[in-house]
Amino acid sequence: MDSVLASDRRYVRDTVRTAVKLLVVGHFAVGKTTFVGTLSEIRPLRTEERMTQAGALVDDLAGTPDKTTTTVAMDFGRLTLSDELVLYLFGTPGQSRFKRLWEDLARGALGALVLVDPNRLEHSFEVMDLLETHGLTYAVAVNQFDSAPVYPLQEVREALDLLPSTPLVTCDARDPISATRALIALVDHLLTPGQEYA
Amino acid sequence: MTPPRNRKALVRPHVVTAGRARPSRNIFDLVTLVIATSGGVGPLTPEKRRIVTLCQGGALSVAEVAGHLDLPPSVAKVLLSDLVDSGHITTRANAPADPADRSAHERLLREVLDGLRARL
Ligand SMILES: Nc1nc2c(ncn2[C@@H]2O[C@H](COP(=O)(O)OP(=O)(O)O)[C@@H](O)[C@H]2O)c(=O)[nH]1
Numbered sequence: 001m002d003s004v005l006a007s008d009r010r011y012v013r014d015t016v017r018t019a020v021k022l023l024v025v026g027h028f029a030v031g032k033t034t035f036v037g038t039l040s041e042i043r044p045l046r047t048e049e050r051m052t053q054a055g056a057l058v059d060d061l062a063g064t065p066d067k068t069t070t071t072v073a074m075d076f077g078r079l080t081l082s083d084e085l086v087l088y089l090f091g092t093p094g095q096s097r098f099k100r101l102w103e104d105l106a107r108g109a110l111g112a113l114v115l116v117d118p119n120r121l122e123h124s125f126e127v128m129d130l131l132e133t134h135g136l137t138y139a140v141a142v143n144q145f146d147s148a149p150v151y152p153l154q155e156v157r158e159a160l161d162l163l164p165s166t167p168l169v170t171c172d173a174r175d176p177i178s179a180t181r182a183l184i185a186l187v188d189h190l191l192t193p194g195q196e197y198a
Numbered sequence: 199m200t201p202p203r204n205r206k207a208l209v210r211p212h213v214v215t216a217g218r219a220r221p222s223r224n225i226f227d228l229v230t231l232v233i234a235t236s237g238g239v240g241p242l243t244p245e246k247r248r249i250v251t252l253c254q255g256g257a258l259s260v261a262e263v264a265g266h267l268d269l270p271p272s273v274a275k276v277l278l279s280d281l282v283d284s285g286h287i288t289t290r291a292n293a294p295a296d297p298a299d300r301s302a303h304e305r306l307l308r309e310v311l312d313g314l315r316a317r318l
Contacts, residue, residue, distance in 0.1 A: 010266075011256025012231060017290070019229040019259055020310060045265025049272060074271075076261055081313025088229050088259060104271070108227050110307065180317050187311045191304065 010042060015083040022087065022183065023105060025094040025131070026115035027123040031143040031173035032091035033075045035115060038179045039089060040077020048073050051098055072098050074105070094127040102130065111190045112138040113182055115173065118151045121159050128160070139167040139186035165192070226275045228261040231290035232282075239286070245269075246277055250286050257290050 012019070024032050037044045050069045075091040092105055112131050116124045124140075131138050142156055157168050167189045171182040234253040242250065248267055252258070258266070264274035281287035 008255050010262075011258060012290075014256070016231070016257065018306070019231050020306065021229045042262075045262060047261065047264045047269075047271050049270045076265070078259075078262070079313075079317075081310060081316075085309050085313060087310060087313070088261065090228070090261075104228065108229070110310070177318060180314055184311065184314050184318075187307055187314060191307050191311065 012078075012086055013080060013083065016080070016086050017084045019086045019088060021109050022089055022186065023094075023109050023112040023136070024089055024091045024115065025112050025127045025138075026143075027117075027120065027127070028093060030115045030117050030120075030123075032093075032115055035113075035143070035171075035173040035179055035182075036075050036077040036089045036091045038174055038176050039079055039183075041080060042078050044075050044077040046073055046075050049101055051101070072101055074101075094130050096126060096130050103134070106134045106136055109136060111186055112136050113186050114138050114140045115143045115171075116140055116156070116160070117145070117148070118142055118156055119148055121156065124160065137190055139169065139182070139189050141169050141171040141182040141185075143173050144170050165189075226260050226278060226289075228271060229259045231257045231259055232263065232278055232287050233257040233290055235285060235288050237286055240284075242286070246281055246286070249274070249277055249281060253287055 024035050026032055033044070048071045051072050052069055072093075072095075077089050079087045079089070081087050090105055090109075092102075094102060096102070114124060114128060114131070128138070140156075140160065140162060142151075142153070144150065153168050153170065160168075162168060167185045169182050169185045172178040232253055233256065234250050239247050239250045245267075249263060252263060252266055260274060260278060261271060263269075263278065264271040267274070269277070278287055282289065
């Protein structure tokens with residue numbers, strides 16, 4: 001029984017010593033779940049927290065079963081990067097009203113990849129503001145849907161009002177090579193000195 | 199027979215965690231790796247027993263424990279914290295470099311970058 005469990009691919013390799021996380025953020029239906037699923041070596045997992053509409057974590061519902069609550073889901077996956085290192089990818093909408101959830105997620109994260117849909121760029125502002133507020137460095141990836149018109153990246157950059165140093169790439173969230181390249185652009189950027197927000 | 203219902207709907211978080219909303223110590227990040235000690239499951243609540251049984255197979259992150267057992271991460275943290283206190287669970291050495299330590303942080307980022315590049 002033990003040996004069966006030990007070879008269970010669900011578990012992190014015995015030699016792994018460090019686990020790091022990157023966030024994959026963006027609005028509803030931008031492709032976060034797809035992106036995480038494309039890269040994950042485990043079946044992506046989903047967790048849910050119940051929150052009040054006002055954004056408080058619901059962990060004390062005693063006596064108030066009717067309180068209006070909403071569920072905030074988070075999808076995540078795992079990539080073993082070496083014998084000693086695993087990377088977790090957390091996909092989250094990143095809504096500012098769920099402050100405590102967000103802080104939990106952002107704490108210790110190396111950085112974030114913002115997925116954007118060029119047809120709905122304005123929906124990406126909230127999450128970019130949130131990242132800047134928390135001092136998380138990010139890169140932006142345009143998730144190119146087949147049917148969507150292709151906009152020049154320079155126009156997207158201007159519309160999103162990105163810093164000149166913020167990487168902007170195009171990706172296909174369904175393609176592992178393309179998704180990996182987007183993460184590489186992010187980590188490359190994290191290695192460039194002086195990326196912290198003031 | 200009625201089909202089993204979603205158990206999340208049946209167990210209110212405060213019941214599972216005996217009314218405590220927050221871990222006694224904030225030692226857990228979502229990616230802290232946890233594993234069962236060789237201790238066995240002893241007299242534990244069903245929820246804790248499920249966690250220990252899962253973690254006997256190998257190391258998993260706190261987020262994975264929550265995901266596999268359909269627990270909100272906040273609840274999983276409280277339960278795991280108790281299980282560390284009671285000696286059933288231990289954390290795998292996992293102190294991601296302090297970002298203030300520039301060179302260690304940079305080394306870590308390079309490892310991540312190398313690992314990603316190797317996948318192309
Ligand atoms: N054509 C195309 N469809 C995509 C792409 N990425 C995601 N989708 C689809 O868009 C929908 C929303 O994606 P999902 O990953 O669930 O978005 P999320 O809400 O951000 O997690 C799904 O039906 C996906 O199959 C892409 O790159 N190209």
